[in-house]
Amino acid sequence: MLAEKQSTEQNFEPLIVAFCCNWCSYAGADLAGTARRSYPANVKIIKVPCSCRVNPTFILRAFLRGADGVIIAGCHPGDCHYTTGNYFTRRRMTLLMGLLGYLGVDKARLRVEWVSAAEGNKFAEVMTDFAGTIKALGENVKLRDLRCK
Amino acid sequence: MRKHIAATVDVARVAESVRSIPDVAFATDYRYMCSEGGQTLLRQAVKEHGLSRIVVCACSPRMHEATFRKAAKAAGLNPYLVEIANIREHCSWVHKDKEVGTAKAIALAKAAIAKVRLNTPLTAGESPVVKRALVIGGGIAGLQTALDIAEAGYKVDIIEKSPSIGGKMAQLDKTFPTLDCSACILTPKMVDAAAHENITIHTYSELEKVSGYVGQFEAVIRKKARSVAVDRCSGCGLCMEKCPSKKAASEFDEGLRTRSAIYIPFAQAIPNVPVIDREQCLKFQADKCGLCAKICPAGAIEYGQEDELITNKYGAIVLATGFTTIDPVRFGEFGYLHHKDVITSLEFERLTNAAGPTQGKLVKLSDGKKPKSIVFVSCVGSRDTTERGKSYCSKICCMYTAKHALLVKEKYPDIAVKVFYIDVRTPGKGFDEFQRRAVEEYGVEYIKGMVGKVTEEGGGLAVHASDVAAGTKIVAEADLVVLATAVTPSSDARKLASMLSASIDTDDFYTEAHPKLRPVESPTAGIFLSGVCQGPKDIPETVAQAGAAAVKAIGLLSKDKLLTNPCVAHVNETTCSGCLACEKVCPYGAITADYKQVNSKGLKERRLIAHVNEALCQGCGACSVACPSGAMDLRGFSNKQIMAEVDALC
Numbered sequence: 201m202l203a204e205k206q207s208t209e210q211n212f213e214p215l216i217v218a219f220c221c222n223w224c225s226y227a228g229a230d231l232a233g234t235a236r237r238s239y240p241a242n243v244k245i246i247k248v249p250c251s252c253r254v255n256p257t258f259i260l261r262a263f264l265r266g267a268d269g270v271i272i273a274g275c276h277p278g279d280c281h282y283t284t285g286n287y288f289t290r291r292r293m294t295l296l297m298g299l300l301g302y303l304g305v306d307k308a309r310l311r312v313e314w315v316s317a318a319e320g321n322k323f324a325e326v327m328t329d330f331a332g333t334i335k336a337l338g339e340n341v342k343l344r345d346l347r348c349k
Numbered sequence: 350m351r352k353h354i355a356a357t358v359d360v361a362r363v364a365e366s367v368r369s370i371p372d373v374a375f376a377t378d379y380r381y382m383c384s385e386g387g388q389t390l391l392r393q394a395v396k397e398h399g400l401s402r403i404v405v406c407a408c409s410p411r412m413h414e415a416t417f418r419k420a421a422k423a424a425g426l427n428p429y430l431v432e433i434a435n436i437r438e439h440c441s442w443v444h445k446d447k448e449v450g451t452a453k454a455i456a457l458a459k460a461a462i463a464k465v466r467l468n469t470p471l472t473a474g475e476s477p478v479v480k481r482a483l484v485i486g487g488g489i490a491g492l493q494t495a496l497d498i499a500e501a502g503y504k505v506d507i508i509e510k511s512p513s514i515g516g517k518m519a520q521l522d523k524t525f526p527t528l529d530c531s532a533c534i535l536t537p538k539m540v541d542a543a544a545h546e547n548i549t550i551h552t553y554s555e556l557e558k559v560s561g562y563v564g565q566f567e568a569v570i571r572k573k574a575r576s577v578a579v580d581r582c583s584g585c586g587l588c589m590e591k592c593p594s595k596k597a598a599s600e601f602d603e604g605l606r607t608r609s610a611i612y613i614p615f616a617q618a619i620p621n622v623p624v625i626d627r628e629q630c631l632k633f634q635a636d637k638c639g640l641c642a643k644i645c646p647a648g649a650i651e652y653g654q655e656d657e658l659i660t661n662k663y664g665a666i667v668l669a670t671g672f673t674t675i676d677p678v679r680f681g682e683f684g685y686l687h688h689k690d691v692i693t694s695l696e697f698e699r700l701t702n703a704a705g706p707t708q709g710k711l712v713k714l715s716d717g718k719k720p721k722s723i724v725f726v727s728c729v730g731s732r733d734t735t736e737r738g739k740s741y742c743s744k745i746c747c748m749y750t751a752k753h754a755l756l757v758k759e760k761y762p763d764i765a766v767k768v769f770y771i772d773v774r775t776p777g778k779g780f781d782e783f784q785r786r787a788v789e790e791y792g793v794e795y796i797k798g799m800v801g802k803v804t805e806e807g808g809g810l811a812v813h814a815s816d817v818a819a820g821t822k823i824v825a826e827a828d829l830v831v832l833a834t835a836v837t838p839s840s841d842a843r844k845l846a847s848m849l850s851a852s853i854d855t856d857d858f859y860t861e862a863h864p865k866l867r868p869v870e871s872p873t874a875g876i877f878l879s880g881v882c883q884g885p886k887d888i889p890e891t892v893a894q895a896g897a898a899a900v901k902a903i904g905l906l907s908k909d910k911l912l913t914n915p916c917v918a919h920v921n922e923t924t925c926s927g928c929l930a931c932e933k934v935c936p937y938g939a940i941t942a943d944y945k946q947v948n949s950k951g952l953k954e955r956r957l958i959a960h961v962n963e964a965l966c967q968g969c970g971a972c973s974v975a976c977p978s979g980a981m982d983l984r985g986f987s988n989k990q991i992m993a994e995v996d997a998l999c
Binding site for chain 1: 916936992
């Protein structure tokens with residue numbers, strides 16, 4: 201989707217991948233749709249059964265392929281459909297953020313958010329805010345590997 | 350598809366642009382893919398073009414994934430060779446610009462195509478269903494659910510944490526808008542449940558632990574020590590009469606009177622067997638007394654009794670944990686702690702009940718005299734967006750306040766009755782008529798305005814409030830102030846939710862699987878919701894929902910076998926190193942380890958290999974990420990599949 205980005209400074213349209221857990225955040229995104237709560241189209245959702253299914257390699261792969269931001273959305277702590285999945289997510293992503301910082305990538309490009317199935321509004325707000333953050337950060341040039349294309 | 354989605358997505362262009370992708374043999378657009386016509390189109394396309402994979406670009410898979418899987422099956426394909434690109438909820442409905450929407454829809458379609466290429470045929474396993482239900486909570490919701498399930502011929506166990514079934518409804522005096530005596534319509538149900546051959550009631554019991562899954566739950570129930578043998582006690586009540594410790598506040602009477610340490614909560618309690626409150630009992634606290642054991646004609650007192658743990662298997666679990674009301678102490682301005690004559694509506698119910706502490710005589714708690722004026726305050730903690738209150742409407746307060754006001758006026762026409770309210774909300778059969786009767790026939794004065802504070806003045810109370818209609822501040826005299834405190838879920842709702850992995854909202858009400866279409870099911874399979882634990886409701890609504898929850902549970906119990914989710918973890922035995930990082934993160938104990946003969950780099954060797962119990966695995970995928978060698982993967986959401994989606998999107 202590099203063509204889509206048309207990365208002239210002013211109208212930079214970031215590419216954002218959102219991993220959403222099936223039980224809370226994916227349903228929250230559905231509710232955002234049902235309630236017609238708009239958010240930037242830069243956000244593209246991949247469904248996973250649980251936020252703990254997101255392997256850090258998926259995220260690194262997304263960055264290598266040119267994603268400008270990656271967001272993982274799961275159930276609120278304590279509300280995981282699988283009881284403990286989001287706790288693993290929280291710990292794993294904390295580690296990954298440290299690694300991104302070490303690599304010289306602004307760790308704000310990776311975000312973890314808790315959005316329940318009832319929080320359609322929050323889903324739209326979070327995605328709007330994240331897209332704004334990534335737009336302000338500009339293109340991911342550090343990790344993007346053109347050989348991936 | 351076109352009508353809904355086509356407003357902001359050019360669906361013909363989506364079909365056009367994916368048609369040229371390698372492996373795509375056929376792409377088209379159709380107005381309603383989920384309709385019979387759409388499904389026929391899908392079946393024909395599979396036949397005509399020899400399709401081996403299907404991508405449907407339509408609404409959320411949460412809505413119609415099952416529909417399209419069935420259609421694929423009808424076309425002779427494995428149902429798991431279908432992927433859905435959600436171009437409605439996640440695209441058309443949230444983006445206004447057609448160009449932007451179309452571009453995103455194409456991207457989502459490409460990701461789904463990338464994934465579906467790697468889909469493999471999967472077969473759902475089978476798991477048996479235990480034909481027994483567990484109902485948590487013995488109030489009207491739990492009793493109705495249990496009775497309906499039992500009537501259908503299935504065994505039901507009810508667990509109730511207090512010493513008797515009956516719940517909040519047993520405490521009420523009359524019910525609105527018919528003014529039936531609450532106990533008179535409830536107690537026959539209690540007796541029916543207790544006498545039913547299919548129902549087992551565990552009172553004074555709590556859920557200790559739950560494991561398993563839909564059809565196969567295993568619950569450990571803690572039967573707290575009653576200190577009285579249920580099978581020997583005749584319920585004569587001699588022990589309660591003679592018990593010297595009589596200072597405990599009666600829970601049933603909302604603390605308006607005291608009870609003995611050995612007590613039956615109320616006259617119609619089931620079982621009619623007392624329980625010893627060990628905190629209050631002299632025998633337990635000081636090793637003195639022992640009077641009840643000496644005088645019990647049946648020899649039923651057992652001081653040495655211990656909590657008993659019972660383990661049972663259940664196919665379905667129904668949550669009917671009911672409600673409590675918000676603590677009025679949080680709202681200091683009403684002076685609940687300082688003025689004896691400021692009471693809650695539930696206390697008012699007991700105060701007007703013929704079996705209550707005053708035999709139904711309405712008196713002031715401060716001096717035992719009849720009040721001359723009463724002020725009712727609605728929305729105490731309801732529709733309150735501040736930290737101390739609840740943002741929702743408690744739904745029942747407008748009607749019970751009207752009921753209280755009307756009943757006072759009917760019995761004591763000389764008492765002046767005022768109601769302060771934000772809005773009067775009385776939707777329901779005969780509800781508005783009832784409230785109007787209170788105003789028009791009985792002369793209850795309704796004043797739109799919030800109460801700011803309650804102070805003591807000249808021996809009585811002064812209610813400082815605003816009168817919105819007049820645009821003034823007023824001070825109303827009152828001998829008695831009744832607070833309609835907000836309905837809040839039972840205090841153990843959250844604990845139970847995490848025990849059962851049932852979803853719960855920020856107010857601690859259980860969340861339904863779908864707010865419109867699956868209102869009595871929890872998102873967790875096999876867990877059903879009955880009554881106020883799901884949201885505020887009155888008695889008829891509770892009974893209706895209890896029946897609906899029962900039907901859902903019966904539907905489950907009537908099956909001999911359930912199909913299990915085939916999207917579970919599996920191990921590549923040749924690459925598994927036996928480190929068992931997977932075992933540590935599995936919340937279900939689904940991973941074990943066995944020594945196995947494996948081929949490793951051309952050599953046969955015997956080593957430790959992880960093994961997934963597919964019946965226990967719920968498919969979260971935690972293990973697949975924890976696995977350092979990539980040997981553990983998740984069917985339906987494999988590493989390669991998700992990676993392919995990432996590659997397609999980026």
